[in-house]
Amino acid sequence: MDELRGNEQQTRVDDMPISGQQAQEMNEMVAEAQITLALQPPKIGKEEIRKAMQTLREYKEGKQHLEDKIVNNEKWFKQRHWQIIGKKSTERDPKPASGWLFNTILNKHADFMDAYPQSDILPREIGDEAEAEKLSSIIPVIMEQNDYESEYSDEVWYKLKNGTGVFGIFWDQSKLNGLGDISIKNMDLLNLFWEPGIKDIQKSRNFFSVELIDNDVLEETYPDLIPRGSLRNANDSTVKKYMYDENIKTDNKSLVVDWYYKKEVDGKTILHYCKFVNETVLYATENDTELPVKSEIHPVLGKQGILTDGSGNIGVTEIDKPNGEPRSVRGWYDHGMYPFVFDVLFPEAGMPFGFGFIDICKSPQISIDVINNAIEKNAAFGAQPRYFKRNDGGINEEEFNDPNNTIVHVDGNLGEDELVPIQSTGLSGNYMEFINSKINEMKETSGNRDTSNGGTQSGVTAASAIAAMQEQAGKTSRDMIKTTYRAHKEVVNFVIELIRQFYDMPRTFRIIGEQGAMEFIHYENSGLQPISQGVDFDIDMGYRLPVFDIKIEAEKESPYSQISQNELALQFYNAGFFNPQYADQALAVMEMMKFQGKDKVLQKVAENGTMYQQLMAMQQQMLQMAEIIDAQNGSNMAGEMAGAIMNESQAAGSNPTIGKLKKPDSENSIVSNARERAAESTVPR
Secondary structure, X not given: OHHHOOOOOOEEEOOEXXXXXXXXXXXXXXXXHHHHHHOOOOOOOHHHHHHHHHHHHHHHHHOHHHHHHHHHHHHHHOOOOHHHHOOOOOOOOOOOOOOHHHHHXXXXXXXXXXXXXXXXXXXXXXXXXXXXXXXXXXXXXXXXXXXXXXXXXXXXXXXXXXXXXXXXXXXXXXXXXXXXXXXXXXXXXXXXXEOOOOXXXXXXXXXXXXXXXXXXXXXXXXXXXXXXXXXXOOOOOOOXXXXXXXXXXXXXXXXXXXXXXXXXEOOEXXXXXXXXXXXXXXXXXXHOOOOOEEEXXXXXXXXXXXXXXXXXXXXXXXXXXXXXXXXXXHOOOOXXXXXXXXXXXXXXXXXXXXXXXXXXXXXXXXXXXXXXXXXXXXXXXXXXXXXXXXXXXXXXXXXXXXXXXXXXXXXXXXXXXXXXXXXXXXXXXXXXXXXXXXXXXHHHHHOOOOHHHOOOOOOOOOHHHHHHHHHHHHHHHHHHHHHHHHHHHHHHXXXXXXXXXXXXXXXXXXXXXHHHOEXXXXXXXXXXXXXXXXXXXXXXXXXXXXXXXXXXXXXXXXXXXXXXHHHHHHHHHHOOOOOHHHHHHHHHHHHOOOXXXXXXXXXXXXXXXXXXXXXXXHHHHHHHHHHHHHHHHOOOHHHHHHHHHHXXXXXXXXXXXXXXXXXXXXXXXXXXXXXXXXXXXXXXX
């Protein structure tokens, strides 16, 4: 400790000589800067909130038609569309609601879930290979921690019904006990507002996300900003409401608005964020002038406490160093984009949203149900006998209407015209043909044909013909799934950018490593930060930001596809593709093929061939050494070794090899090929 005392006491922090006294002065400078920034007047106040709310109401007017459509679509999905059809009817009318439209959406959702996406992160430069491999391992874990499969399923339901699903990708500081982590949510279009008339939401000047939250929760969360009892009841009609089965009250809730807006500063887009309720600002980036700092332990003084040198200077154990710009300058997210991804099913020109299956299939569904209603009414009239009765007739109607009466009294003589049966008009088969034509119209319009559901048309029995029909029936689903894959790619991009910005502290992830072994890795974002490209010819080449490509594939495939993949592996084994003696031939054959996991199989076959070549070289060296030993000792070690090598070679050659593969006798080649094509028809290429 004595050698640390005196005016000569110095150490180095980030290659800068800093003494204990200088470290304390640096801390005081940082604290003074914090005070100076805190004294700046807030830029977001009540007046700015009023303007934002006015903008929000204008945005709501621009999407009024969309909101009405979404609310009505929910009724269609729950088969309560007789409230919308508008046809005059009585309470006693049957009002049948057939499930053809519901079945269309149900089958499309099944196609989407069979092709649940997974992402593979690929580097654009050779120096980013290790980082890309880490991201490929941890991003699925982040997705799983967010229960992304459930969010994906809900988004697909919403997309199929309304034409557009939305993912929200946020940084949630409340996760992991305050450490924070990424949050991915399925959003409701009724709660989102953007500038009318734009195609890309990133070009909107503002973007709003609103939510009704209990007043007591808000008062507990923001006690310094929201006094008890100060929130008024929610009577704002900003949020369009669904028609629920339950009686949901909103009297004790308030509208909380997340307001995102962009500003251009020195050619860079800065995304700002403000959260407010009524006219109270709960948080605003432009008001957040706190200078972020990073505390570092003094490398010499360490944790040994306060030291005093010979001249009375005081040393400190921690050094506060500025760590970036305040939020008022930096903004909310460094990527500068609204954290929402719109996934459109059938696009509309000039709009960020589209239309779904309810929009294109409700017309035939109306025809089917209206005709069904008329047929059921006619059937009821025909099954229930009805009569014409003269007003002056003497029949006791009460006794006549009671089927339990064995005697019906009449006054006077009963003539033939006293009671005349009403003849019901029967329906011809044209009406059933009409309904069937409307059902077929819906199937053709939606691409939900019988073959896509496992059925076939009458008379089609050939396996190849069935497979061809299934292939054609599945192409529309594959096309729609690819649009969701593009949206998933954007979601993963947002996840990477949030990792780049917020993963400062190491985190532990459980991943599946080589050979399916469980591994635990530590990860933080240092590998995603700008990398210096050095100096070339005395010129600073600047910095390079690691950027990655994202490849999306189907994680969950159909059982048919899994069986086909397993059979292909067995066929490779029987053909001798994994025999190292034939590695070159196997590689040549597989290069012309296309199947799932091809790259890994090629790599494994190449490794087997390399190991075989090394083994042959070692055997040759051992034979040469054995010949030298035999010459010295008069033994026959080389002959015995050569015989053993020959026996092993003959045993390896006795296995089925390339060119000897035969199809099983129990399955025709046409049937096998047709089944393989059918297996692939449910998974996007």
